[in-house]
Amino acid sequence: MKVVIIGGVAGGATAAARLRRLDENAQIVMLERSGYVSYANCGLPYYVGGVITDRRKLTLQTPESFHDRFRIDVRVRQEAVEIDRASKAIKVRNLETDEVYRESYDKLILSPGAHAVIPNLPGIDNERIFTLRTVEDTFKVHGFVETARPASAVVVGGGFIGLEMAENLRDRGLDVTVVQRGGHVMPTLDADMAAIAHNHLRSHGVKLLLNSDVTGFEERADGAVQTNLAQSGPLAADMVVLAVGVAPESALAREAGLDLGVRGSIKVDEHMRTSDSDIYAVGDAVQVKNYVTGQDALIALAGPANKQGRIAADNICGIASTFTGSQGSSVLKLFDLTIATTGLTEIAAKAAGLDADYVILSPASHATYYPGAGSMTMKVLFERGDGRILGAQIIGTDGADKRIDVIATAIRAEMTAADLTELDLAYAPPYSSAKDPVNMAGYMIENILEGRVEQLT
Template sequence: MKYLVIGGVAGGATTAARLRRLDEHAQIIIVERGGYISYANCGLPYYIGGVISQRDRLFVQSPESFKENLNIDVWIHTEALSIQPEKKQVRLKHLESGKTWDESYDTLVLSPGAEPVRPPIPGINNPGIFTLRAVKETDAIFRFLEDNKPKRAVILGAGFIGLEMAENLHRRGLYVTIVEMAQQVMNVVDYEIAAQVHQHLRSKQVEFYLNDGVTAFTPLNKRPGEASPGMEITLSSGRTITADMVILSIGVRPENKLAKEAGLTIGSTGGIWVNEFLQTSDDHIYALGDAIEFPNPITNTPAITYLAGPANKQARICADNISQGNHKPYKGAINTAIAKVFDITVASTGLSEKTLTKEGIRFESIITHSSSHAGYYPDAMAMTLKTLFDRETGRIYGAQILGYQGVDKRIDLIAAIIRRNGTVEDLIDLEHAYAPPYSSAKDPVHIAGYVADNIMTGRSRHIHWHQIQGCDQNEIQLIDVRTAEEAGLGTIEGAINLPIHELRNRLGEVPKNKTLVVFCGVGQRAYMAERILRQSGFEDVYNLSGGYKTYEFAVQKQSNEDIFARDIIWKDDHIYQAAPPDSRTSSGPGDSPMSPPTSLQEITPLEVDAVGLQCPGPILALKKQIDKAQPGQRIREVASDPGFAKDVEAWCTMTGNTLLELEEHRGRITALVEKARAQDSPPLHSSRGPLPGTELKNHATLVVFSDDLDRALASLVIANGAASAGKQVTLFFTFWGLSILKKTARPRVRKDLLGKAFGWMLPGNTTKLGLSKINMGGAGAALMRRRMKAKGVQSLEQMLTDAIDSGVRLVACQMSMDVMGVKREELLDEVEIGGVASYLNAASQGNINLFV
């Protein structure tokens, strides 16, 4: 028998090797278009990042080892041009010599794989734009990095490969920007899980744009001595960003050209159709790997699986059926996948909520938060698990997990249950290996089963974050059953705080004519509250799935734009740059915005180990230590709860303590806090109502006296930054600063002689402002605006619009208007008219007052 295999790597090479083990006397030939026959495709990003330091370790077999060990002929740099099924021949071409010939076969195996998508975007073939699919592309990227020393990389597409490349290029010291057309990264998982990935990427200073695409690549002019000029990338939103290199990770599609031209049946997905024995529409041709479509075991609809694991399984089945007759069916893949994204691990199996909805399958979903192992054993890490199931039968449809440790074994356990059409009951009954360093007696998989069982039996009813976002509070009452301290750190708008330990004694405060939605940090205490309420006569009660933790991740800002082109204000009130705006003059991501250029004074701090504690544990542990500490003493706390980073900042702001340092590494969040002096620190009460002190010191006022463009920019940058931090901001415009508030199209107004004279001298509106230095008769201001546009910095006019949209108060001084001859009609409609009392009232409510 003569077996001809087209394509190597996971599918083709494994099939050929299995055929040899089953048939010692057959003639076996592998035809490979590239130069490598068997290599670790999934390891390519880690070689680029330097995690895998030796290139040779990527290669499993060589053509020589195949011949020597398996007596298989491997023809590399050889392309299959066409198939003639009626003659059982393949037209081949040796790419280096150009020689063509016809090769016969008894059985042909197609393993052509998939090809990267390269959309017809103008400039997409420019130098410095790469795809990553095989060794050849990997070598090209590696050489480019070594020869050109790029500083900024843009990755188009945020699937598994895109995020792995983001991590590895970041590891090499590049500024990394991701552009993704969808509303989230990693489209195989649902939004709630992706939202946590977004926040982790933000913590690593990865810039990314969501709901955006690319419309053009434009080469930049090369500078003297520059190895690569880089390029400007125009996004669908109209933004422009610069890059020294681009990685295309938009997706792949099956290579079906050869099969299609041979007359083989192509499925609805574009993959090669095969039967259960991996046989194509031609009895003598089999196919496998990324190029085939096969029914999903859950939906029974055709799908393509771009994963190495299923390809290897298909290869073994395919070889068995070829050599021994069609007897071993392939059962399909449920697409179990896992990826490392910096410090976290993300995994999925089965169907997502998006897919179930698309297929019209009714389902229930729950989100649970657990620890990787027993919380009392050191280094327990947070884990989020989303489970999808049928409420009537309990059948598990899919699961997604995000965490720092133990994600792989939990996703494998659930995948095994799904493959056997397992149910919620199987999750509960699962027997696992337990010891404190590895798990808990109630494993996260068990917890998911318990919660799902509560829903199936009617003991609990879940509602999801998007169902209560912006809900009608005349009909729905949100109840936060966490402690007052926890609620003070952040809660859902409109919620009332009834701590679980007080709920039984405060049932009279619970509305009886509304739908009740109870929530806590992760859902456990809310379930207790739900049971109390439902057994106390309240029937219309729901538990917020995943608790406040999931809600907070989902509703906050997801994207991370323009982080390499903005200034930040450090805690010492000095302005530093997060990164130079020009990638070609910067040296790497180095310090994050949380790291000041100069080290803070070192004082030996008290140590608090909160690793393994879930919210509110880390904050309560910090408060306990703060209460014991002396004023000015420092506490360093290490926690693993992802929410601690945000909580500790809010807590310090609220209590008057100072957050000196905050960093995250491998899932550990370290905060250095300095205790405030007693008279500066408002007490943290556990009683009902707002916390004393939180109403004050949340205002910022700026007196804008100048009509210089640069000073106007500074005032708007500070105002917008303060507003984004939650402060109530008042800008008080006086004398020359009134020019900033003038309308572009000025109305005709009656003025006296001096008013007209001031009108001639003052700038007509923001477009007429000059620079305080090097104005050069207005040329300097024009150059400044051009420079701002080139670097993606918003115009003064846009900053002013953003300030108004953010609720910044614009107050014009009445006395200055009278003196300068400025009429109300000349000013923007949003401007308030006030006097010194308006300014003093605003200034008295805050602790920030600037004069610009």
């Protein structure tokens, strides 16, 4: 059996390793358009900020290490330009030599990922405007910061990459302004929780412009970039980072006639199989099910991509594995705060037609009589009828990530508020309280559902 994998990073690399473990004799070829087949995508902003100092740490595997360990034929700087489904072959262009050749397959895995959205705006091709999606992007930004020594930056977009870049550039001493089109940063937060993040950004010297539309860019006489805004005057900065989101890299699948789904993503079944039974797809380019609502969704995160790569490999090797959906669990470091989310926001729950309510509590990270306790703010959503947990947002210092993982597990197990009260969680004064914040959320929801408390929000 010959399996060709288009794209590496999380999904493709995981699929390749799993295939080899399941089949010692399979011929496995991995084609990667960039120069890096497996890298720490989520660590890229921290290399720019100087937290990660060795660029080699960003590369998890190389073509040589993949071959030495797994006997996988990994080819970087090779772009798949066409899929011939009838003859089960791929047209590949070597980006170093411009040579074009054909590569046959028995099974094909698409792991093309997603590309940074670059809006069609005047002046967008200015050399001081950057995106951050690949290792090459990172080295470009890092090189500019090191050599040009910019004093200021405008970050367009307040999602994960935008806020991580704002933090890392601020830590390097730059004057940073975040421009956000919507009314609050972080789409995984509701507005009430995002307000905490807004205040924290401002307390660390980051300027924040909300409800601001960028209309274009201009090069100034001094070499700086001017960002023009619809609602206010222009901003001048030494550099601009575009972080307005990503879009699925599905052109190859579309041109091959494969079925597409949400926002042009590649449509797959629960086995990660496309509309062609010999072609699978995984990662940021595929449509999945939202685990909480059951609705079609596009959730671009490394955790689901890794799981999908393993599941695709299993099915190719005759193991009937299924991907049951993603609930979008995520965590973000914002200076000395942790922002963690899982499941639905209040807005998303209402949009899905669920009869949802929520509680907000502000527990300590551990017993307050033990030194070093910090506070966290938790918003936990539940279904009014049976108390099923739908989602959570937690912002705090120590322990926020721990609690979001417990609630993420509760959502996966379809637990209710009553189940949260019964969870037997580890306790010692340096780590928690005898009644853990997760237990407390369950108690509060239980009181509301039983009519013992009337909540005013």
